Amino acid sequence: MEPTYKKIDNIFFDPTKPLGKGAFATVYKGYDEKNKNAPVAVKVIPAAKLLESEDQYNLFMREIDVLRQVKGEHIVQLLDVKRTPNNLYIFTEFCDSGDLEKNTKNKREFTEEEALVIIKSIADAFESIERLDIIGSKGHRIFLMHRDIKPANILFHKGCVKVADFGFAKVIDDVDKDIRKAHTLLGTPLYMAPQILNDESYSAKCDVWSSGVLLYEIIFGKLPWNGNSVPNLFSNIKTNPLTFPKTISPETKDLLTKMLKIKDEERISWKDVYEHPAVKKIDLRSQPISMSTSVTQSPRNQPQGGNQNQYNDNKQQGNQNGYNQYPQYTQYNPQQQQQNYGNKYC
Numbered sequence: 147m148e149p150t151y152k153k154i155d156n157i158f159f160d161p162t163k164p165l166g167k168g169a170f171a172t173v174y175k176g177y178d179e180k181n182k183n184a185p186v187a188v189k190v191i192p193a194a195k196l197l198e199s200e201d202q203y204n205l206f207m208r209e210i211d212v213l214r215q216v217k218g219e220h221i222v223q224l225l226d227v228k229r230t231p232n233n234l235y236i237f238t239e240f241c242d243s244g245d246l247e248k249n250t251k252n253k254r255e256f257t258e259e260e261a262l263v264i265i266k267s268i269a270d271a272f273e274s275i276e277r278l279d280i281i282g283s284k285g286h287r288i289f290l291m292h293r294d295i296k297p298a299n300i301l302f303h304k305g306c307v308k309v310a311d312f313g314f315a316k317v318i319d320d321v322d323k324d325i326r327k328a329h330t331l332l333g334t335p336l337y338m339a340p341q342i343l344n345d346e347s348y349s350a351k352c353d354v355w356s357s358g359v360l361l362y363e364i365i366f367g368k369l370p371w372n373g374n375s376v377p378n379l380f381s382n383i384k385t386n387p388l389t390f391p392k393t394i395s396p397e398t399k400d401l402l403t404k405m406l407k408i409k410d411e412e413r414i415s416w417k418d419v420y421e422h423p424a425v426k427k428i429d430l431r432s433q434p435i436s437m438s439t440s441v442t443q444s445p446r447n448q449p450q451g452g453n454q455n456q457y458n459d460n461k462q463q464g465n466q467n468g469y470n471q472y473p474q475y476t477q478y479n480p481q482q483q484q485q486n487y488g489n490k491y492c
Contacts, residue, residue: 154228154235156180159188166298170195175240185240186225190233216290218274220267220430222301222310241308246364247297256435258394261364263433264300265401266425267307268357272416293342295356296334297363305434335376336369340408343380351413358405365398366391370406383408397424 152161159176165187166173176188196203213224223239243249246264250256256264275290292299292309299311339355341348362370370388373379388406390399401424407413419425 154230157186157188157237176237187238187240189236189238191236193229193232193234196234212280215278215280216275217278218271219306220271220308221274222308238310241301241303241310243302245298245302245310246300249302250297256364258365258398260435261361262398262425262428263430263435264307264364265357265361266420266428267430268295268300268309269416269420269425270430271309272353273420291350292353294334295353295360296337297360300360302435305436307435335379336372339410340380340383341410343376349410351410351415354405354413354416354419358402361405362402365394395424397422400424
């Protein structure tokens with residue numbers, strides 16, 4: 147069966163071949179025809195999810211404006227956002243070697259040193275955001291809480307570790323970043339800070355906890371705490387002390403202990419993580435993580451053909467304000483392109 151193509155402005159992708167699906171979005175591999183068919187990641191969110199609440203939609207769009215400014219060597223770059231009547235399309239940098247979750251499921255074992263490279267890369271991502279000096283609408287510096295650090299959101303590209311999916315990110319004033327506040331329960335429970343699990347107020351250190359759980363899992367191949375429900379998981383964290391199933395360096399053990407402090411005020415900050423003796427000696431530029439890249443042909447090198455199905459979003463004219471301006475979407479015909487696009491975009 148020949149694939150069907152969708153084209154949003156200059157990005158085209160095969161909607162029959164998702165890279166992954168989540169609760170809110172589906173991700174595809176797309177290609178930018180204005181940039182020599184460079185690969186991009188295409189996240190598709192049904193507009194109905196965002197339009198359930200006008201306040202939620204407006205808040206999401208304001209935070210997208212902030213995320214456009216977030217840049218860093220260890221951050222998956224947001225490239226563009228487009229909205230049609232049916233969907234919101236988020237285009238981001240494409241990473242060629244998959245995510246941490248898939249690599250661990252494929253029995254990829256990481257050394258302690260590689261685990262520390264990953265954690266320092268995550269810390270560098272948040273330190274990069276600190277250095278950007280982004281100013282919000284109230285005139286205050288902006289800081290981001292990710293709130294969903296987990297293996298699926300740690301990607302690899304040409305040996306570099308990158309933090310992805312700030313979809314649950316909370317934009318907060320820098321002056322409030324260390325103040326514990328009540329926020330919505332979002333993220334993946336097994337990696338959530340105990341304050342979130344117990345519906346308590348929490349600070350930006352929630353991401354330090356999640357990354358500590360991640361570091362523990364990479365090193366030991368298991369989670370530090372488990373549970374069959376959120377209350378059970380919280381109870382296990384409170385009652386079962388942190389243990390270390392195998393011998394690791396004293397520095398790494400100390401780092402894990404400080405990242406996984408149950409009390410928010412006792413947990414170390416991102417700056418403390420970055421400067422900790424366990425990771426301070428790590429040179430991220432000279433210690434890339436060797437990964438096998440996924441081999442996929444560029445569409446221009448594929449045999450010609452393909453089903454010329456029409457893009458099926460409603461073609462009504464949208465209002466011309468900001469993100470409500472609908473992009474150019476057309477019937478995509480590979481045979482009409484100057485390049486020899488193929489019949490299989492994977």
